[in-house]
Amino acid sequence: MSSDPTPTPTPAPSQDSEPDTPNLDFAGTTPYEDYVKADVLTHLQHTLSDDPGEMVFLVTTQVMELWFTVIVHEWETAAKALQGDDVPTAIAALKRSVRELEALNASWKPLGQLTPQQFNSYRSALGEGSGFQSAMYRRLEFLLGEKSASMLVPHRGAPRVHAELEKALHEPSLYDEVLRLLARRGHPVPEEVLRRDVSQRYEPSPEVEQVWTGVYAGDEDDEPARLGEALTNVAELVWRWRNDHLVATRRAMGAKAGTGGSAGVAWLEKRAQKNVFPELWTARSHV
């Protein structure tokens, strides 16, 4: 009734009256924070200079470290699946890693056109720091077959990192697992390849090249052929990362020596020349 003297109660600002508004009321930290650890992640940006351009250099490096971590996870999933003869699971993980490699490579954008003057504004603050000392990148290279015991040396002072890398050094690479699977499927992979010391760098073999030639000449829908194409996509995108890094470095510092103690661009050029999964490329000449 309009004559009712009782005042209309103001609606309580609770979610009951507005079912579409987000929940604002948490006793402790938000479930988002508990899951994402955004507060930790967004307070790890300790720049070393006063140059405003250093922030994006540091964050890009951190973002790339996170992508390396995801990609290593996918390749370890793929390697384990291959060990269990589960090719579809391996291919699914490799396909995810291809999208992730594309996102990784896209993150070169902010650093791709640094001038020497811009890079110099904070370069000296980096001291002897270098991406060469990235343990996660090293695990990624190890999974591709680029094994090298000397790459563990910089990590002697960090026991957890060293132990993880040492384990990765002695485990078969993703490519070793692929070749073992092909052998189990009746492809003539030589014994010396199957029994190789997996802690050593993988060296291309003419017999393995022949195996891939046979796979490529066969049914394209067969699991080995689909695996070969997924691996070729991975190889191309890793090569692209190395090349984008090389060109960014050439633009930012020319032929100066690297902070990591290498010759810089000349050293990176040599590494970018190498094909990932070499026989997947050379076999194509024989199909």
Ligand code: HEM
């Ligand atoms: C303009 C930016 C960059 C320049 C000028 C540059 C320069 C270099 C140079 C000269 C090297 C050779 C090693 C040495 O330091 O002596 C190197 C290695 C390396 N850098 Fe960078 N870098 C840049 C950005 C990045 C970023 C954003 C990452 C991401 C993590 C990164 C990761 C690496 C890795 C993993 C290596 C070792 C490569 C290998 O072992 O083959 N770099 N970089």
Ligand SMILES: N[C@@H](CC(=O)c1ccccc1NC=O)C(=O)O
């Ligand atoms: N190696 C670079 C420095 C550099 O780019 C860097 C330094 C610290 C952490 C990551 C880096 N990225 C790649 O090496 C240089 O020689 O200037």
